[in-house]
Amino acid sequence: MKAKVYVTLKNGVLDPQGKAIAGALHGLGFDTVADVRQGKFIELDIAETDADAAKARIDEMCRKLLANTVIENYRIELA
């Protein structure tokens, strides 16, 4: 079973990587860009057949390794 995990910084947490991208885009002449935030996108291939079990397992992975829940949110999508 394939799953997608999106990890994003919580609102209010400073995102220097996003700021750097915004600065570079402005430098290239893309003046209409107001704000940029960068997150992570992780594709997992997991050997589970039950969707609920897979989701619970991936949720555990997110809490233990993939996301820092103090400053990041995560969203799981099963495909």
Place this chain on the structure above:
Amino acid sequence: MKAKVYVTLKNGVLDPQGKAIAGALHGLGFDTVADVRQGKFIELDIAETDADAAKARIDEMCRKLLANTVIENYRIELA
């Protein structure tokens, strides 16, 4: 207008970051994880009102800065 950009490595391109995550997950006891691939997720806030114009503009940003089209694919979603 808000837009989301997903940048992923093309199939066949080695993904050491994904391999490292898979190794760490195995180390934590998540044996059912077969394969992991990591990509980037970028949220843009762009001052365009026309969806087609915004998409064209973001496509240009991807080709010029956000993605390395030799080894990466990108997907744009307007919200």
